[in-house]
Amino acid sequence: MLYQDLANRLQGLITDEVYRPGTALPGVRRLSQQHQVSVSTAVNACRELERRGLLEARPRSGYFVRPQTAKRRPPRVRTVSKTPKPVTGQERVLQLIQSANNPDVVNLGTAIPDPDFLPVHTIEKAYRKVWREQRRRCVNYEFPPGAPELRTQIARHLASLQCDVSPEQVLVTNSCQESVSIALKQITRPGDVVVLESPIYYGLLQVVESLGLKALEIPTDPEQGISLGALELALDKWSVAACVMVPNFSNPLGVCLSDERKQALLELLYRYKVPLVEDDIYGELPLSGPRPRPIKSWDTKGLVYYCSSSSKTLAAGLRVGWLVPGNNIERAEYLQFINTVCVNTPAQLAMAHILEKSRYERMMRQSRAEHAVSVARMIERVTQLFPDQTRVSRPTGGFVLWLELPGNIDTKQLIEPALAQGVSFAPGSLFSNSGKFSNCLRLNCAVKWDARVERALANLARLVGG
Template identity: 70%
Template structure:
């Protein structure tokens, strides 16, 4: 408990210092291009520890206010031109079947094509992953646990991994025991199992709009209908529109990415999370919470999931390691209410029998040895720089009326183009030119957002990426 309390105090202190420094930068005490005092001098001036000064500078680097120059220090960056955020669409008139998802696989396949620059699929480049550490973990697991590695780890999964997941959720104030955790092959499989537990074919599911196209495909595969709820790029899903939808339609489940939604990158505030839970509780509608991006804030602490306020077993919590450690591990998890624990395990067994044992043991060992939190600090800083860099280039290269999201976390950018641009047609031309992106219509059950696109910022930034963005801007 002491570590947690002191951690919170330290976090508050460095964020407070970062805020004070940002005011000094705004007031031209430190003008654009100037170098901040070294961290030891800064710590002495501000009467804080050196570690607090370092964390404050890193925080400002993540905000795009400072840039770190090797062996030189921190310098004040030129503020980027701020574009307007994308507009909020109108609510759906009725639940509907999913359409227009035929091109998803084409985008995903481009990831494995070395001649195509991947700005489409939300798959981090290998440079963002702890490849060397994971390799060592695999070697040690295969050497020390060879008998287990050649067998099945039947549902609910490897006990040590269930324990590690439960411990991390406990740190987020969730009342979860290892027995509550089911290991799955992905967050998407977790969501699919949760929907099977809460719906029947023909039922209606309330979703954010825009939303991740993988969710739309799951809904379609289960014979469900989607009810699109307008989602603000700053505040998140419209609780007002959701209230009206729940009063008008029979909704069997609601799926929300509570932290850093895909594609908008918006984080629901704690107050809105609690209001969402209260609203769904009132109407007895289960919440399937996708928290796959929750560990990736671009600044500040890791936010709590809605699950942390759930006292009545309404929330089905889903996540995975795909966006942080390795998509290739194929390890996710689901925390379902106790009444559905055994059925969830049965559904996972029917789907794939079990999750690969070596992957489960490697992830458990990685979490147990304390590597994860240290790695996340570095990873979040890298993603923050990537998002700032992509935003600046889009602002410079794309038409002046282009609107750009301001993600609070994750590593994707949502771009709304002016005029009558059809990004589905644009994608075909871009692929021919060796550039992939995700057209906006894929993020809607009804083909909305035709003039929008999503860009992956977690790329190895080099001349190929620069040229890809130039090529894309010329095709507009």
């Protein structure tokens, strides 16, 4: 919607302190002229920013930027092992995942958005339609590469992101994680070295562990992203089979590489002939501004294996992902077949219908606005509740928050006490194979905020010494 686009632009100006806390925004008529929108659009944009907690309306005075809670410093960049190592110790993730289904526990641990953040009604309508009109097809297998209409819609969506991809180059999978696994199976052998951001989503470490690969972690800045200098040194020293990255709103830091750094990264990988497995699962969820381009959009040599899914935007339960697997689609199709045979047929058809008929971009704009509110609220409450020296990430997209706690606390030792207090979180040690980040944790911000969440967060803060 136009008012949400304007709200996002104004939020960016507030974040950059073009409009500083306590100052007035231009009047709505002036805003409408500056941004070439109607007065009603400008009014609705200001009301949206008021809902997000960024503006306050003062009678007969207009809208003012609300004073924000003092910013915490971002987490520090950590030095990590400069030697590739087999990945171990990821089994404890299962306990964290299982807690997400416990109704007595507030889920701040797994990056699963609450249903209130998802277009549940739209998904329900799509399922009803495909079962009504294609019931015979719904009860059959839809073998790899997947439903043609879904692959067509995915290719069209990628075209809107400046990716030159045909439907024949798209493989439907059960998840983004399966897409990453299939891509790595195509280009690596057990014992090979893959480079990863650090910290990185533990699910990617699990894939590396399951394939018997060695992880070489590259330090990652919470505001700039992966260190290209450190990456170049690693590529020069080691025989690297692949690079696995989340360049758009990485998990857990929420950082997005600039277009210039994305292109520099791609040129570096071209020079060393190292394939990139690009996980773009959060790309649709900037907290403000436009949807960033994938690195795949600059790929002219077929060296980028593009992976994504619907789990963060439509519903995790759909279990629909996709992979653009370089130049060997037949091999990828076979690997998907022997892994899980096929992807759920009704889910594929429902997803295709949603992408074609349900104003997908409009749904994404609404989802982005809701996530912006949820992340801002979590940052504010963490700043108020947690110890003074706690460092807090400033994600530019997605819906997770990364905290670095003061002192020598080991957050994995707090899992059981936290669950007993009715709250889950993700301990920092899960996000690295280096033994670093033990005093860090990740929080899921996409929760339906209520008194129960307030109590859970306060209980967690007390456990860590707040």
